[in-house]
Amino acid sequence: MSNLAVLKIDKSGQPVRWITKEMATSLVCNGKVLWAFGDQCLTMRGGVQKTGVRSIIHLSPIIAVDGSIKKHAINIPLMNKYLFRRDQHMCMYCGQIFHRNELTRDHIHPRSLGGGDLWTNVVAACKPCNQRKGARLPEEARMPLLAVPFKPTFSELLYLQNHNILEDQMHYLRKGFKHLEKRGLV
Numbered sequence: 001m002s003n004l005a006v007l008k009i010d011k012s013g014q015p016v017r018w019i020t021k022e023m024a025t026s027l028v029c030n031g032k033v034l035w036a037f038g039d040q041c042l043t044m045r046g047g048v049q050k051t052g053v054r055s056i057i058h059l060s061p062i063i064a065v066d067g068s069i070k071k072h073a074i075n076i077p078l079m080n081k082y083l084f085r086r087d088q089h090m091c092m093y094c095g096q097i098f099h100r101n102e103l104t105r106d107h108i109h110p111r112s113l114g115g116g117d118l119w120t121n122v123v124a125a126c127k128p129c130n131q132r133k134g135a136r137l138p139e140e141a142r143m144p145l146l147a148v149p150f151k152p153t154f155s156e157l158l159y160l161q162n163h164n165i166l167e168d169q170m171h172y173l174r175k176g177f178k179h180l181e182k183r184g185l186v
């Protein structure tokens with residue numbers, strides 16, 4: 001599979017981001033990797049050496065890179081693609097599954113009534129449900145929510161960002177999961 005990504009972590013062991021195999025290869029070749037975890041399952045073909053042999057680099061799925069330790073927990077971007085994955089592409093009012101083009105971001109406490117654009121105030125909703133609810137609270141519209149919205153942790157965001165997570169990476173990220181298991185999402 002070509003779209004597998006490498007999980008970059010910092011020297012304290014905190015996940016940082018997904019990087020491409022090419023980026024990981026360059027970090028390895030430039031001696032920036034402090035340590036690596038997991039079965040070396042990603043293979044990259046390097047240049048042809050003087051001996052005529054093409055070099056092969058085996059990458060681990062998780063690499064720790066030197067550098068500053070950042071606090072990520074604060075900034076979890078609220079983007080529809082992650083929101084819809086959080087809600088499993090299910091309309092949180094009627095319970096049906098939709099393609100992401102048919103979903104909208106519904107503000108539970110409507111924006112016109114002062115509701116914030118926050119992870120804990122938004123859910124995936126199909127267009128008809130969003131329209132039916134209008135600028136009302138779920139109670140007023142008699143449209144109870146099917147699940148309580150949550151703000152993902154940074155590890156959960158990384159999970160929502162990647163569709164092809166390897167077992168070793170999943171095992172690593174799981175340590176930072178808070179809501180996904182309760183919701184039966186993993």
Ligand SMILES: [Zn+2]
Pocket residue numbers: 091092093094095096125126127128129130
């Ligand atoms: Zn709906």
